[in-house]
Amino acid sequence: MNANVRLMSLSGLLFLLLFFFSSAGCRLPKSEVLPEVLAGRIELTNYQFQNRPVPLSGEWRFRWNELGDPSQTLEGTTMVPVPSHWMDYKSRLPVAISGEAVFEADVVLPEAFAPLAVRIPSMDTAFVLYWNGVEIARNANIYKQEADVFPLYYAPLVRSVPATPGVNRVTLHMVNSIYPRPGFRDAIQLGQESELKLAQERSLFFDVFLSGSLFLIALYHFGLFVLRPKDPSTFYFSCFALVISVRLAVTGEAFLFRLAPITWKISTFLEYLTFYMAASPLILFIRRLYPDEGVRWIDRIAVLTPVPFVLIVLFLPMQVYSQSLMAFQLYTLVAAGYFFYVLIRATLHHRETARSFLAGSTIFLAAYLNDALYAMRLIDSVFLVPFGLFVFFFAQAFLLSKRFATAFQTAETLTRELDEKVKERTQDLQVERDRSDGLLKNILPEEVASELKRQGSVRPMFYPSVSVIFIDFVDFTHFSESMNPGDLVSELDHCFRAFDEIMERSGIEKLKTIGDSYMAVSGVPVAQPDHAIRCCEAAFEIKAWMDNYMSRKEREGRRIWSYRIGIHSGPVTAGVIGSKKFAFDIWGDTVNVASRMESHAAPGTINVSEATYQLVRDRLHCESRGFVDVKGKGQMMMYRLVQRRAD
Structure with a gap:
């Protein structure tokens, strides 16, 4: 009920504004008083x-x-x-x-x-x-x-x-x-x-330009209708543009008299005929654009009412059809109100391009009513429809351009997809194999992918000595509850992308991310004697990157999560599991201990196990943290990775 009241109020307000502007015409301001003929x-x-x-x-x-x-x-x-x-x-x-x-x-x-x-x-x-x-x-x-x-x-x-x-x-x-x-x-x-003479030339140029432009627009949209008759909106718009183009040629500067041997009778006939014919295609056009906003039986009445007026002009003399103008003016006022009712509903329902259509139509219909009242000598004005049309068709150009751009994009997408399907079906076995290889290498390490391609499966492999690294964010759950989901995912993605680059440079194999946890391994699938050094060097780079990133966020007045890094070295078993969305992974106690190293690290530090410490002690400086009680493991010796040794 409230929505209907608001809609009717908006319709009434716009209609009053429309009538005000049309009745205002081009009157001179009171401060500019021109001489008048007084007593002859x-x-x-x-x-x-x-x-x-x-x-x-x-x-x-x-x-x-x-x-x-x-x-x-x-x-x-x-x-x-x-x-x-x-x-x-x-x-x-x-x-x-x-x-x-x-x-x-x-x-x-x-x-x-x-x-x-x-x-x-x-x-x-x-x-x-x-x-x-x-x-x-x-x-x-x-x-x-x-x-x-x-x-x-x-x-x-x-x-x-x-x-x-x-x-x-x-x-x-x-x-x-x-x-x-x-x-x-x-x-x-x-x-x-x-x-x-200069003013007449300018007005003549504008009339010719606008009339010619509308004529070309009418031909263009009629061509679109011929090519795609399932969408009659282009036909309605073409008819409306053609009618207004002809009307512009016989009103205003009436430039058609300069181009064709027409008489005043023909001109007057066309002036009345185009005035009566313009409403129906416009109503049909908006009905096609916004079918759910109008009332079907009102649409039919609005479209059919001008028909008898057109027939009067076609078959009766001027003395008769010129008397029908006042009745058609009343229809125009009612039709304009209904026209705005549909547009306002479309705007309130957030229909595509409804706002631009409403803005352009408001200006055009104000000019249209101005011409109607001026033709009856009820107001002191000039013909304003050419100016209103300029704004109206600009708005329609935006509307139709957007619709056709969307249609063309859809057609291009469908064409591209069809071309890709045809290309996929016509590619030889080698191309398909290359694409499969690329997909495998994206998911699996290159060596594992090669084995899977050669043998159809990957046998599990035991690696006696590798280093596993875990990175996790501190208080991530707290941040996830307070941050915008989009910002949360963006920040997480930004960090993980930086980690990916560091791992790739260090020759370390990224395995997976789980929530805010990042896991990688060095020494798999290709054995690396310096796997522990590689992991620790990568940890130093990640620490430096995260410290710099946190400082930048603090200068911007935005807090971001801290981090913990844990590293452990030992044996693991590696292999590929699953038939759909298969993944390369590692198993063994080494993975569990590496995870414990991360969870027992202080925020902003790198925590390594005794096994890793023994492998890097000659090249990297570590501080002992002593024995730490680890759930399920008992007392474990831990070290904080500090810096590279100067020697």
Whole structure:
């Protein structure tokens, strides 16, 4: 119950934040107040155009159903807010969807200024724009039968203006016969010609780059789907990328008008169609990624709801399908909430890449809602989907790259394993024998392995004189209870690796480790007359290494275990036991006494028996410890190995 409450709270919070950011749009901060058109006039005598263009928004003069001469003063006007749709004036003016309209404003400029231009936004209504009675831009021939008038060009335009110091008159003639919301969609901007053109080129480059990139991504993922149709997520993602790529081509800078002979009707058709088609593949995509986080019947409704909207656009005229936008906006809000519900659940359940998907989707859907509200003229903003898409697809690139990288690694592993199996099955007997020899030498002494290979077994051998060494750590049990298991094994491994290197250099055969105990023998399987000296020299090296290691740990403020070393010399029997995981080992009382020597050693010292002492006394200095009572052995003479003799 608490988890569900927390999930719903997080969903609500994110949805409110999403709505806030989308409704915030690109409004100017209150500290930056731009001039506005007031009562049909805007004062720009003190405005610095090099800072930024100024939107010609505010109160324009408006006249209905009489275009007139743009060079003459407009008579019989009413003040209306711009940008707006003229159907918004229906409560106070006798306007209709079809008809003619004139918008007019005066722009007062300073005595000196750089060359100026206007940026005319995308217009859904046929227009001709005049500056001081001179035509500077149009998107249709509006001076013919009203029923035949519709925009021919939809992309934003930047046009230089014949501006003069003092009062300049801007007149916009508009004619509409089709679009249900005629009038201004965005404010006309006035600024330095060079800055406006540069801004348009940058925006155009970004739109082309992003649309082209998404188109290539769509082709790439469709190819992946063709190669691996069992995973439809790539197909859904390909469809979504393709739809957004087409939408970017007909919105924003509408660069498709520059590349293909399309009309405004086709552009508007594609704008609505792609808006309605984007939701279903996205829902299917996230459903495929996180199948356990969604609700099946809600998924079906979310996927199928856009279908009738798409059919309306495909088979009904613009006057009809453009009226469906508000209903689809409501669906978008609900679908966005459900979309986030699934992503939040996936994040709480620690699904792979869910966090990056949630972050990218939050930004994208904020931009998506911004566009939806902006298209309805409910907020003052700009189209932000391209920027949201950039972040969203970056997140998806990470998600899909990780998934495919994992799949490729798995495929490579399987391929490598298959190659190894094929290679193993095709190798001749000699290769197999060499590999077996290598394995044997890793487990057994080389001489023993050779005998096992030749004869199939190893006969036990008696060695009359060898030296056995035991190394054990003091208070290891106490340390094991207080240390992290990973740190414990790491420290133990570090020490035993150092011991292995010392034994190998000294020609001593390591036998085994049991817990924290390390056992080795000198003189087996090859007899060594100096076996006792070798063991003692190796013990000196181990002692020096351990003392240095303990000192370093103490300087780091970390305690580590001490050690005890015991050595005894005598006869042993050696052989190989077991058929699975066989091991080379030694037996005899010598092994037991060597273990007793280690257990009776003082921490940090080397304890040797009488037998070992007699073998090394001429070369190594030892201190007598006297007789020590040993369990099961009685009194035994012990010596502490001190140092090498100077002579």
